[in-house]
Amino acid sequence: MSYKSIRRIITVFFCALLTVFACQNAFAQTDTVTAGNSAEAISPDTYVTEKAEGFDAGPFIIEHVIDSYGWHICGSGEKSVTIPLPVILFDEGRPVCFLSNKLHHGEAAYNGYAMGWGDNKGRIVKLEGDYADFTGHLEEGAVYPNHVCKWDISITKNVCALLISLVLICCIFLTVAKRYKQHPDEAPSGLQAFVEPVVVFIQDEVITPSLGKNSNKYAPYLLTLFFFIFLNNMLGIIPIFPGGANLTGNIAVTGILALITFFVTTFSSGKEYWKDIFNTPGVPWWLKFPLPIMPLVETIGIFTKPFVLMVRLFANITAGHIITLAFVSLIFIFGQMNPAIGWAVSPVSVFFYIFMGLMELLVAFIQAFVFTLLSAMYIGMAIGEEHEEKASVVEA
Amino acid sequence: MELIKPSFGLIFWMLIGFGILFFILAKFAWPFITKGIASRNQKIADQLEEAAKIHEEMQSLNKKHEEMLAQAKAERDSILAEARKVSEELYEKTKQKAAAESQAIIEDAKKTIYYEKMKAITDAKNDIAKFSIDIAQKIMNEELTDHSKQEKIIEKWFEECHFN
Numbered sequence: 157m158s159y160k161s162i163r164r165i166i167t168v169f170f171c172a173l174l175t176v177f178a179c180q181n182a183f184a185q186t187d188t189v190t191a192g193n194s195a196e197a198i199s200p201d202t203y204v205t206e207k208a209e210g211f212d213a214g215p216f217i218i219e220h221v222i223d224s225y226g227w228h229i230c231g232s233g234e235k236s237v238t239i240p241l242p243v244i245l246f247d248e249g250r251p252v253c254f255l256s257n258k259l260h261h262g263e264a265a266y267n268g269y270a271m272g273w274g275d276n277k278g279r280i281v282k283l284e285g286d287y288a289d290f291t292g293h294l295e296e297g298a299v300y301p302n303h304v305c306k307w308d309i310s311i312t313k314n315v316c317a318l319l320i321s322l323v324l325i326c327c328i329f330l331t332v333a334k335r336y337k338q339h340p341d342e343a344p345s346g347l348q349a350f351v352e353p354v355v356v357f358i359q360d361e362v363i364t365p366s367l368g369k370n371s372n373k374y375a376p377y378l379l380t381l382f383f384f385i386f387l388n389n390m391l392g393i394i395p396i397f398p399g400g401a402n403l404t405g406n407i408a409v410t411g412i413l414a415l416i417t418f419f420v421t422t423f424s425s426g427k428e429y430w431k432d433i434f435n436t437p438g439v440p441w442w443l444k445f446p447l448p449i450m451p452l453v454e455t456i457g458i459f460t461k462p463f464v465l466m467v468r469l470f471a472n473i474t475a476g477h478i479i480t481l482a483f484v485s486l487i488f489i490f491g492q493m494n495p496a497i498g499w500a501v502s503p504v505s506v507f508f509y510i511f512m513g514l515m516e517l518l519v520a521f522i523q524a525f526v527f528t529l530l531s532a533m534y535i536g537m538a539i540g541e542e543h544e545e546k547a548s549v550v551e552a
Numbered sequence: 553m554e555l556i557k558p559s560f561g562l563i564f565w566m567l568i569g570f571g572i573l574f575f576i577l578a579k580f581a582w583p584f585i586t587k588g589i590a591s592r593n594q595k596i597a598d599q600l601e602e603a604a605k606i607h608e609e610m611q612s613l614n615k616k617h618e619e620m621l622a623q624a625k626a627e628r629d630s631i632l633a634e635a636r637k638v639s640e641e642l643y644e645k646t647k648q649k650a651a652a653e654s655q656a657i658i659e660d661a662k663k664t665i666y667y668e669k670m671k672a673i674t675d676a677k678n679d680i681a682k683f684s685i686d687i688a689q690k691i692m693n694e695e696l697t698d699h700s701k702q703e704k705i706i707e708k709w710f711e712e713c714h715f716n
Contacts, residue, residue, distance in 0.1 A: 315561060318562075326576055329582075336587070336589075352589065359589075376577065376582040380574045408559055409562060411558050470556075
């Protein structure tokens with residue numbers, strides 16, 4: 157696969173997305189009309205909520221960092237441009253599928269499904285009772301009886317970003333692999349020359365030192381892990397579609413990656429590993445008997461390692477995004493006081509935004525590297541060979 | 553708190569997606585890439601080694617060549633020296649020989665000359681003797697016909713002959 161064919165695939169992909177997006181906007185308008193009509197027939201109990209006037213940085217930042225059912229491109233309120241994504245639910249065993257723009261950012265219900273509020277904010281809920289099949293506008297601040305749809309496998313923004321990144325990674329590495337197949341033993345060129353140093357770096361600096369002769373067995377997983385995290389970190393920094401989804405800053409994603417590492421570690425563990433945990437060598441006996449303090453600590457350690465992996469990646473990426481968003485928010489916060497102050501602050505904000513962006517570029521690589529390195533080390537430790545060498549490696 | 557609440561959908565898709573990605577890359581990308589890099593590394597290492605070997609060989613060849621050249625030079629010098637010596641010797645020998653030969657020839661010639669001279673002298677003596685005898689004969693034949701004359705002659709001879 158050459159550059160040309162990748163470009164063609166990407167072009168086709170974007171065209172398809174834009175087409176879907178354009179069609180959905182047209183449908184959305186008709187839906188609004190029906191929603192407006194049927195809303196009059198409903199009179200739910202209302203209660204007073206304080207609606208934040210103007211710009212509120214907190215929700216704004218969180219909104220950009222968390223997952224959502226549509227892919228917001230630009231604008232706000234009624235004029236916002238959002239790519240609608242399919243909502244797929246299993247409600248009491250019944251598959252339900254519709255596009256997220258039917259919910260109008262939580263202002264409307266579709267066949268009894270609506271965006272949750274309160275504790276269920278950000279999840280799809282099924283309205284109960286009179287509203288079980290309700291389609292239409294929901295009153296602001298109204299209380300509707302509902303339950304959360306547990307089995308929600310919607311293609312959310314993050315899932316969409318995940319799929320895009322999967323296609324991208326496959327394209328890149330299949331192209332590179334093809335080049336190796338077709339031009340063996342030749343100097344690397346193009347995409348290959350771009351990817352090869354990183355692959356060699358990961359192999360020589362991470363995989364081989366940690367795993368020794370088991371490298372070949374675990375290299376595919378660790379390389380996949382590294383490039384998945386790295387590419388998604390990079391895509392996360394890009395502020396516009398198809399980047400901008402905070403995929404590696406999502407606890408579910410990092411959790412799954414950590415979980416896979418945990419399982420790989422556990423299943424490749426040797427006798428030494430368990431011996432070290434339950435009968436740690438080089439520790440005074442009174443730490444093991446009668447109170448098994450060390451075994452307890454070590455056992456907890458089995459789980460804290462992947463947990464820390466999960467939290468580290470999640471926190472680093474999310475924190476970076478929050479800080480950059482905070483710098484952007486500063487402009488509007490000051491702009492609300494006085495437009496002139498807003499303008500005055502903006503160069504400073506932009507400067508810090510760029511600075512943070514560069515920082516995030518660094519973090520994108522470092523976190524991918526650290527996640528891979530620690531995974532490799534944990535697996536290496538579990539296998540239990542060349543045990544002494546690993547003690548010197550510093551945890552980042 | 554939404555931030556740290558993992559959603560079921562993302563976990564589901566993440567498992568499937570990452571699984572598929574791992575499967576595809578592990579089957580169709582990593583083996584070729586890692587093998588490709590390893591094989592290229594091996595090839596480069598081999599070629600470097602070969603180059604070093606060739607270099608070494610070249611050096612040894614060069615050394616050998618130089619040695620051979622030096623040897624040849626030395627040999628040539630020695631041959632030349634020897635040749636010069638031989639030629640000088642030969643020259644000397646020839647010179648000596650020639651001198652000796654010429655000496656011998658001269659001696660020979662001298663001898664021959666001497667012999668010839670002696671022979672010529674002897675011949676001349678003989679001839680003179682013969683002629684003398686002949687003359688004497690003729691004279692005697694003439695003289696002896698006249699008796700007086702014979703006496704005169706005898707007288708004369710006696711006069712001439714100084715007996716001591």
